[in-house]
Amino acid sequence: MxxxxxxxxxxxxxxxxxxxxxxxxxxxxxxxxxxxxxxxxxxxxxxxxxxxxxxxxxxxxxxxxxxxxxxxxxxxxxxxxxxxxxxxxxxxxxxSYPFGSAEYYKTLEYLIFQVSENGPIQGQANHFIIYAKEKVPYGVDRYTNDTKRIYGVYEDILSRNKENGSKFLVGDRYTVADFALYGWAYRLARIDIDIHDWPLLGQWFDQLSKLPxxxxxxxxxxxx
The missing domain is CATH 3.40.30.10 (Glutaredoxin)
Incomplete structure (x- = not known):
């Protein structure tokens, strides 16, 4: 069809x-x-x-x-x-994974983590660093540090998964959890943060970038 x-x-x-x-x-x-x-x-x-x-x-x-x-x-x-x-x-x-599987719900967990924490916090860092007419050091520091903290969480997720032979956020494939994060990771350089500061995330980013x-x-x- x-x-x-x-x-x-x-x-x-x-x-x-x-x-x-x-x-x-x-x-x-x-x-x-x-x-x-x-x-x-x-x-x-x-x-x-x-x-x-x-x-x-x-x-x-x-x-x-x-x-x-x-x-x-x-x-x-x-x-x-x-x-x-x-x-x-x-x-x-x-x-993706079949509905009802453990991997399905784990994907949903990390998808929600991205849209509820990573995106909004990095978005605020973007605002204070790039767009704010008046530079507010408190806002810059707070949201830059929290953005880095969140990417540290992702590094920890990948580190735990690596123990099971996985290089993905969930299981053995890229899912919407990965693609949701990738859109924001792609723009980290705009606020002078290098994703390669986190070794596993850097590898994850480079490999995902090569996906057709x-x-x-x-x-x-x-x-x-």
Missing amino acids: SLSPIKLYTAPTPNGFKISVFLEVLGLEYDTQVIDISKNESKEDWFVKLNPNGRIPTIVDPNFKNAPTEQGLVLSQTGAILQYLADTYDKEHKH GVEKGLQVPPSK
Whole structure:
């Protein structure tokens, strides 16, 4: 059965990269609409009707059966989007685990850890270091240190997994837990943090960067 392209509303941000990279890795067809967040396009009425929070990324999947809207299933929040794509389109479990397995729930644990701690904390570090009009040393120090603490947690996870012969966050394959983290790890250099300061994370990052589809996903949307 042929599938219609998924519509991806996105911008060149860590959260946007999460979804475009995973779509590429899964080999799914999708159309991109760039949202200029610098011009507050994500707060315009037409977009807020899709996503009440007014944030990218958002997807519309016209292939969803019994969709609640004429366009299809509308989803925002990167954790929800990634899990949906894995559940719906990774039937061979190349980048996921069967529902109900221990690995499935471990993936969910680390996915939630990324979206609830890593993303927001690193996002605040980005704000205070890059975007704040007034430099606030307290904010810079607090969020930089906490960002480093969180990557230390990931290093510990990989260290524990290494004892069982794994180089992934969960089990024996890259999952949405890895792809969620990768979008933010890719942008660490912007706040002068080198992921190779954590040896296992550095290896993890370098290897994941070589996965087919990752580089292409990082070019979505294409730079001007």
